[in-house]
Amino acid sequence: MNPDPFTADYVVVGAGAVGMALADTLVTESKASVVLVDRRAQPGGHWNDAYPFVRLHGPSAIYGVNSMPLGSGRVDETGLNEGLHELASGAEIRDYYQRVLHERLLASGRVRWLPLHNVDAQGVAVSLVNGERQPLVARQRWVDATRADTQVPATHGPRFAVAEGVRCLTPTELTQHREPAGGYVIVGGGKTAMDTALWLLGQGVDPDGITWIRPREAWVLNRANVQPAAPFALPTLAAMVSELEITRDAGSLPELFERLEAARLLQRIDTSVAPTMYRCAILSEAELAQLRRIRRVVRLGHVRAIERDRIVLDRGEIATSPAQVHVHCSAGGLPRGPMEPIFQGDRIVPQYVRRCSPTFSAAFVAHLALSPLDDAQRNALSAPVPVPNEPLDWLRMHLNTARNQLAWAQRPELQDWFRRSRLEAYSALFEQAAKQGDPAWGELQVRLKRARGAGLERMAMLLRSALPLTA
Numbered sequence: 001m002n003p004d005p006f007t008a009d010y011v012v013v014g015a016g017a018v019g020m021a022l023a024d025t026l027v028t029e030s031k032a033s034v035v036l037v038d039r040r041a042q043p044g045g046h047w048n049d050a051y052p053f054v055r056l057h058g059p060s061a062i063y064g065v066n067s068m069p070l071g072s073g074r075v076d077e078t079g080l081n082e083g084l085h086e087l088a089s090g091a092e093i094r095d096y097y098q099r100v101l102h103e104r105l106l107a108s109g110r111v112r113w114l115p116l117h118n119v120d121a122q123g124v125a126v127s128l129v130n131g132e133r134q135p136l137v138a139r140q141r142w143v144d145a146t147r148a149d150t151q152v153p154a155t156h157g158p159r160f161a162v163a164e165g166v167r168c169l170t171p172t173e174l175t176q177h178r179e180p181a182g183g184y185v186i187v188g189g190g191k192t193a194m195d196t197a198l199w200l201l202g203q204g205v206d207p208d209g210i211t212w213i214r215p216r217e218a219w220v221l222n223r224a225n226v227q228p229a230a231p232f233a234l235p236t237l238a239a240m241v242s243e244l245e246i247t248r249d250a251g252s253l254p255e256l257f258e259r260l261e262a263a264r265l266l267q268r269i270d271t272s273v274a275p276t277m278y279r280c281a282i283l284s285e286a287e288l289a290q291l292r293r294i295r296r297v298v299r300l301g302h303v304r305a306i307e308r309d310r311i312v313l314d315r316g317e318i319a320t321s322p323a324q325v326h327v328h329c330s331a332g333g334l335p336r337g338p339m340e341p342i343f344q345g346d347r348i349v350p351q352y353v354r355r356c357s358p359t360f361s362a363a364f365v366a367h368l369a370l371s372p373l374d375d376a377q378r379n380a381l382s383a384p385v386p387v388p389n390e391p392l393d394w395l396r397m398h399l400n401t402a403r404n405q406l407a408w409a410q411r412p413e414l415q416d417w418f419r420r421s422r423l424e425a426y427s428a429l430f431e432q433a434a435k436q437g438d439p440a441w442g443e444l445q446v447r448l449k450r451a452r453g454a455g456l457e458r459m460a461m462l463l464r465s466a467l468p469l470t471a
Contacts, residue, residue, distance in 0.1 A: 007136075013119045018350050020100055037125055084284060122135075163306060184327060191279070218279065351384040352397075384400070415427065
């Protein structure tokens with residue numbers, strides 16, 4: 001162990017999914033020492049605060065850290081995820097990160113773990129237990145993984161007024177509620193609200209007893225198209241090819257999204273309402289069918305106040321009562337700050353480098369940090385991909401990811417790393433599938449070559465057409 005435990009090659013601030021994936025790669029691929037700091041008592045970030053029924057949106061097989069599998073690799077045989085890769089529960093993920101911490105990071109002898117500490121602007125770790133202050137020193141880099149800290153209802157209360165006597169619960173409190181309810185009101189249109197609606201329906205609540213306040217309709221991804229295993233290789237590549245072909249041939253943005261939906265690449269709960277939100281949320285088609293059972297949907301904007309007899313919204317109000325249980329699902333989720341260079345001299349600011357892939361992106365950033373390249377070269381290989389918020393971000397994420405992938409393709413050493421990366425998965429999957437000699441695979445490769453350039457060019461054109469002209 002480093003004789004000075006508060007000096008290390010890397011100081012990583014934030015032990016959520018991003019910080020853990022990054023620290024794991026630093027330790028696994030080098031002899032570097034690391035100080036890992038977090039304000040929570042345990043690693044795993046927002047998974048420590050999430051509601052009990054939370055699960056991953058996407059397959060466990062491509063989440064976590066590179067050096068340790070998450071889950072058993074099974075395909076679910078029952079339930080709303082039947083036929084698809086397992087989705088780890090919140091409890092499984094918390095246990096997983098404990099094992100990563102103890103069996104990989106601390107076991108290396110090169111990691112110092114500082115839980116229950118904040119780090120101030122001067123680089124001093126401040127204990128949340130006794131206030132003690134300890135300066136931290138990074139011989140090589142500071143890593144700021146705090147911008148990936150997800151906001152959940154348990155830690156970020158409602159942004160609307162709640163009158164005395166109103167039952168307004170977080171999803172966690174909902175699972176502990178033991179009093180009769182005269183109905184349920186879900187506040188929020190994101191994945192937390194979707195999960196809560198599915199949980200209520202799974203408990204046998206009558207869908208007509210649920211009022212769902214959805215300020216915005218969301219586009220969501222189809223989980224069937226993100227399955228990283230051999231039996232799914234053909235449909236997974238086919239989905240990627242179809243995205244490019246559809247974009248290439250789309251005459252307008254409305255036509256693009258209409259055709260993506262018709263091909264079951266994007267989904268929405270209410271097909272009569274144009275989505276104005278896209279945040280990489282993923283649903284199975286079975287989950288989508290369940291959510292469509294809830295017909296009492298309110299589209300009057302955001303909630304401003306919940307009073308004893310009414311809910312005040314941006315564009316009107318609806319009746320309520322003390323008998324109703326209101327569920328706050330409107331926390332902000334992943335912060336969406338401005339993009340900036342990832343490598344900044346003595347500082348690393350991890351961000352997405354591939355669409356909807358936070359843990360892969362973090363591991364890749366760490367791999368680049370250990371490479372013999374300079375920061376200009378590293379940044380050229382890791383242009384940030386935006387954290388999505390609106391439908392146009394589907395295009396932005398595709399384009400930025402494609403630019404990075406084009407740069408990666410020029411470097412055989414990166415292609416080799418992708419083949420060995422558990423979090424990347426698709427390179428090895430597609431390479432293995434290509435060796436099988438299936439004619440259908442060859443046909444997809446031909447289609448991909450024909451569609452890639454024109455599809456990406458059309459994406460850029462459609463995006464430019466949607467943006468206001470600037471001087």
